[in-house]
Amino acid sequence: MLNNFKISFFLAYKSLRRGNIGTTILTVAIMSMIFVNLVFLPSIVSGIGEGMNVMLIDYTYSNIFIEPKKDNLYINNVDSIRKKVNSLPGVAGASAHYISGATFACEDKFVSGAIYSINPIDEVTVTKTHTGIIEGDYLSEADTDEILLGIDLAGKEGKEAEERDLGGVRVGDKITVTFRNGIIREYRVKGIFKTKSFVADGSAFITEKEMESVLGMENKASEILVKLNQRGTEEVFKKKFMELGISEDIKTWEDKAGGITGDIISSFSLITVISTVISLIMAVIVIFIIIYINTVNKRKQIGILKAVGIEKSIIIRSYVIQSLFYCFSGITIGSLLLYFLISYMIANPIDFPMGNVKPLVEQQLIIQSITGLIAVSLIAGFVPSWKTANENILKSIWG
Amino acid sequence: MIRVQDLKRIYVMGKVEVHALKGVTCKIDEGEFVAMMGPSGSGKSTLLHQLGLLDTPTEGKIMIDGVDVLSLSDHEKTVYRLTRLGYVFQEYAILPELTATENVCLPAMMRGEKKELYLKSSSDLLKTVGLGDRLHHLPQELSGGEQQRVAIARALINKPKILFADEPCANLDTKSSRQILELFKELNEELNQTIVMVTHEEWHKEYVDRVIYLKDGLIEKNY
Numbered sequence: 001m002l003n004n005f006k007i008s009f010f011l012a013y014k015s016l017r018r019g020n021i022g023t024t025i026l027t028v029a030i031m032s033m034i035f036v037n038l039v040f041l042p043s044i045v046s047g048i049g050e051g052m053n054v055m056l057i058d059y060t061y062s063n064i065f066i067e068p069k070k071d072n073l074y075i076n077n078v079d080s081i082r083k084k085v086n087s088l089p090g091v092a093g094a095s096a097h098y099i100s101g102a103t104f105a106c107e108d109k110f111v112s113g114a115i116y117s118i119n120p121i122d123e124v125t126v127t128k129t130h131t132g133i134i135e136g137d138y139l140s141e142a143d144t145d146e147i148l149l150g151i152d153l154a155g156k157e158g159k160e161a162e163e164r165d166l167g168g169v170r171v172g173d174k175i176t177v178t179f180r181n182g183i184i185r186e187y188r189v190k191g192i193f194k195t196k197s198f199v200a201d202g203s204a205f206i207t208e209k210e211m212e213s214v215l216g217m218e219n220k221a222s223e224i225l226v227k228l229n230q231r232g233t234e235e236v237f238k239k240k241f242m243e244l245g246i247s248e249d250i251k252t253w254e255d256k257a258g259g260i261t262g263d264i265i266s267s268f269s270l271i272t273v274i275s276t277v278i279s280l281i282m283a284v285i286v287i288f289i290i291i292y293i294n295t296v297n298k299r300k301q302i303g304i305l306k307a308v309g310i311e312k313s314i315i316i317r318s319y320v321i322q323s324l325f326y327c328f329s330g331i332t333i334g335s336l337l338l339y340f341l342i343s344y345m346i347a348n349p350i351d352f353p354m355g356n357v358k359p360l361v362e363q364q365l366i367i368q369s370i371t372g373l374i375a376v377s378l379i380a381g382f383v384p385s386w387k388t389a390n391e392n393i394l395k396s397i398w399g
Numbered sequence: 400m401i402r403v404q405d406l407k408r409i410y411v412m413g414k415v416e417v418h419a420l421k422g423v424t425c426k427i428d429e430g431e432f433v434a435m436m437g438p439s440g441s442g443k444s445t446l447l448h449q450l451g452l453l454d455t456p457t458e459g460k461i462m463i464d465g466v467d468v469l470s471l472s473d474h475e476k477t478v479y480r481l482t483r484l485g486y487v488f489q490e491y492a493i494l495p496e497l498t499a500t501e502n503v504c505l506p507a508m509m510r511g512e513k514k515e516l517y518l519k520s521s522s523d524l525l526k527t528v529g530l531g532d533r534l535h536h537l538p539q540e541l542s543g544g545e546q547q548r549v550a551i552a553r554a555l556i557n558k559p560k561i562l563f564a565d566e567p568c569a570n571l572d573t574k575s576s577r578q579i580l581e582l583f584k585e586l587n588e589e590l591n592q593t594i595v596m597v598t599h600e601e602w603h604k605e606y607v608d609r610v611i612y613l614k615d616g617l618i619e620k621n622y
């Protein structure tokens with residue numbers, strides 16, 4: 001048995017070494033391209049999904065999102081909730097927001113939107129908005145007459161004003177805000193931020209202190225964002241929060257995003273599945289054709305081997321070994337190509353409107369692609385050699 | 400040693416039937432060096448293919464050493480060919496991706512012989528057929544006659560009970576042909592090697608013990 005394996009290897013090795021180098025290079029090149037193709041697009045799609053999730057966590061929902069109970073407009077006893085939440089190890093911070101509808105006006109432009117309040121000290125532990133300041137400064141806790149604007153709300157100077165922006169407001173400009181309760185205040189723009197999160201970039205922030213004075217409330221919030229040290233532990237903490245007696249509506253970012261990212265990603269997944277299936281079918285056909293032609297060209301040799309007294313199984317195995325060699329060389333070279341391509345793209349992410357997209361290569365995808373290619377190569381190596389090896393000896397030798 | 404009884408081989412090509420062998424009965428004894436002669440198309444190669452278990456006859460019986468070889472399974476036939484039969488084809492049939500030595504060694508490797516042993520016997524055999532200085536040449540670097548001699552060496556490596564050779568000298572000059580025939584004669588006389596050789600050349604008769612004449616798929620003369 002071992003001897004039979006040795007002979008299969010011997011024949012495969014000699015055939016690869018002394019056979020047509022062009023065929024070998026071509027086959028390996030095609031294999032590596034197919035491998036890249038199998039991994040690359042799905043990685044980009046995962047990267048987009050992941051990018052969107054990170055945006056949602058970093059700017060919109062954080063890890064856990066607490067909302068008022070049904071039929072309530074506000075969360076009560078915010079201080080006690082904040083204290084309870086912060087007492088748990090594993091919680092990085094909690095930030096409470098008031099949200100009010102508002103109309104922003106500057107000179108003759110006005111835009112309707114939402115205004116958020118933040119406690120700047122809490123907020124920096126939870127969201128990344130402060131890292132997006134492109135002009136001016138972030139809010140301080142005591143600021144009462146200053147406002148932060150998202151870039152989409154502020155608008156860009158020189159550019160034709162769009163319906164949803166103020167046509168290029170700069171730091172230091174004064175804007176007038178009319179709150180939903182009718183109160184009108186004038187604020188100086190302290191900073192402008194750009195996060196690429198379309199929710200954040202279209203909004204405005206004032207301090208909690210200022211908002212409470214406008215709304216005439218205290219110790220309430222429209223939403224509380226809780227940042228965890230570790231993503232993936234949301235469900236655990238959701239339960240813990242409930243056990244702490246927080247009776248508000250506690251959701252994970254995934255519960256909240258389910259509608260948005262989920263739908264986008266599942267339609268992307270469909271594209272990915274289709275592309276993977278097409279790649280695999282292409283792989284099957286291409287590998288099959290190459291190996292088939294190769295084997296058919298060696299009909300005479302197979303006939304001679306049989307005439308000499310070499311077992312059919314040894315002959316077939318030697319072709320399967322050659323086919324696996326093409327496969328593994330292709331995977332190796334394809335992996336190198338992918339490594340360079342993906343490293344490059346991680347260093348230079350694609351600038352998508354919803355954020356920078358870095359490809360995300362999932363282990364499962366790699367395993368799946370490798371197994372797929374191996375399976376295809378086994379079939380492509382086996383079927384034609386099996387067919388030829390089962391032919392009449394004289395027919396294979398003399399045609 | 401070989402008993403052939405009423406052997407028929409009919410090739411069916413669409414609606415046309417070619418009766419290549421029409422009922423051959425003959426016997427070849429152990430240690431005989433037999434030539435098979437006859438006009439082109441008379442069925443010499445076909446008969447040799449049946450005897451060498453490379454093809455399956457339509458009808459008839461072949462006994463080798465008392466074994467009904469036609470009743471063997473595919474696998475058993477393969478093993479039988481490997482261990483007991485040596486075959487030299489009419490056209491060169493060596494493997495283009497293996498060197499002369501590798502071509503010759505392959506059947507011995509397949510039998511599981513030790514490496515030193517088969518390397519030694521293959522280089523001895525190649526020397527005997529006059530290729531001592533071509534051991535590591537690839538077939539494409541050898542002339543037709545040299546390739547045929549590699550094939551002969553390969554047929555002999557496993558010390559077959561019977562050597563079948565289909566016009567082994569067809570592509571050789573007189574000098575090389577004589578070398579091969581002398582080698583066959585030597586093997587026949589010294590090792591009592593049974594040899595069945597197809598040939599066209601009248602002068603080859605001086606080397607053999609007996610000639611079987613074939614004509615139109617039948618044995619015409621047998622002496």
Ligand SMILES: Nc1ncnc2c1ncn2[C@@H]1O[C@H](COP(=O)(O)OP(=O)(O)OP(=O)(O)O)[C@@H](O)[C@H]1O
Nearest residue numbers: 410412417418419438439440441442443444445446
């Ligand atoms: N595979 C085949 N299919 C159909 N007919 C065949 C086949 N092989 C041989 N024949 C026919 O069988 C007959 C005998 O052929 P064979 O090759 O045995 O002749 P031969 O005596 O060896 O001739 P040569 O001296 O030319 O080699 C011929 O008429 C040939 O055309």
Ligand SMILES: [Mg+2]
Nearest residue numbers: 443444445489
């Ligand atoms: Mg012939």
